Amino acid sequence: MLRGNISRRTFLKGIGLTGAVVGVRLPPLEAMFNFGGTAYAAEVTTGKVLESPIESRFLLWFNGNGIPERYWIPTEIGPGYTLTPCLAPLAPFRNDIHVISGLDNAAARLPGPGNGHHNSMSALVSGTPFSGRGAGGSSIDQVIAAKIGGESRFRSLQIGVCQESFGESIQRNMSWADRDHPLPPEMIPHKLFDRLFGTKDQGWVNRKRSVLDAVSNDAAQLKSALGKQDRLRLDDYLASIRDMERAIAGLPPHYAQVEEPETGGLPSCKLICWFTPLPLDNLESPPTCSPNARACRDFRG
Structure with a gap:
């Protein structure tokens, strides 16, 4: 298998049920790298191989x-x-x-509006005091995303499983674009899945078919050009996507509602298990440089 003969930007592409374009980005494959595995390589028409650095990734996980x-x-x-x-x-x-x-973190102890929870949350994510409405500045994930995001399809993704925040933005949001400017997390798994794989087909939402059905021909064609280890890696990666689809299919019916759903008695650990593979798979197949995951049931008396 030649190194550098597959671009790191390669997608498996297909057409969904309603004609929408479906795209599945590839995981890192040996065919994408130079022989040392230290950089991406891409052969150009002149016969020269151009190298580009491997992207950095930042994952912020908050456990309340x-x-x-x-x-x-x-x-x-x-x-x-x-x-x-x-x-x-x-x-x-x-x-x-x-x-x-x-x-x-001295910012958490500065005098100002709010209680200990408000002040600590703002200081934790942004290093700034609570403004009275939200974080006092950009959160650390957004500062990093601005530096390493580059040409990523999603500069950052915000994901959460918390359904309770007492209506307070500072307790609900981990990501802040700027002072008092929250970036709300996605809390409904199928919406996050559809956002990542670029389709709005009702069939995907209901999981009547797999998103992989739309890209099966492209995947088969690619496999014929891959070495043994890359074929195995691609198979494992596609299988993980299918596992996520099955997990989403097992969600309670009210998770398909537009409004944020109740958990229906589901334990937090189960919700976290469903959500966790999505940001982790996107560290492996990176359309985003800064996924942000929030696993918390907030404060209960």
Whole structure:
């Protein structure tokens, strides 16, 4: 298999039920990279191979009400630390992970409008005091997205599973374009799925067919040009998309409503399990540089 003979911008394309264009972006394949795997490569008509850097990605995951430090932060500082219970699943990647502790955020303690929740939320996401209506400035994910977003189809995606915020924007939104300018999260899985795969067909919403049906011919043609490892990787990636469709098909009927639905008694952990593959798959097949996920049931007395 030649390196660099498939563009990293390649999409599997097809036509949906109502004539809408469907696009499925590819995961990183060996055929997209140079021989060292250090950069994307694309062969041009002159016979020269041009290289472009691998994009950076930023994922912000918010888990409301915090985690006890003893479960999260190692007692040792530096390499060779003992993994805490929360970090244990990351053991295979420990050499690539930095756990940052000992931070302070003075903005959360500045006098001003709002209570401890308001002040802490604004300081957490933006490093600025609560304005009285929302965050006092751009959130960290938007600052980073402005730098690394480049030509991404979505510079950032906001995703959430929280249905309760007491009507307060500062508790509902993790992303802020600027002072008092929230970027609300998408909370309905099928709407996020359809946004990512570029179709408004009613058939996709109801999951009567797979979005993969529309791109099957394009996928088969591509596989014929791929090496063994790339074919396996593509198969696994497409299977993960189908798994997401099946999960969305199992949602309660009221999740198809336009208005934000109630959970119907579904536990938060189940909602999180349905939503999590969407931002993670988009780190692998990157139409976005800064996905933002909020997993929280907010504050309950």
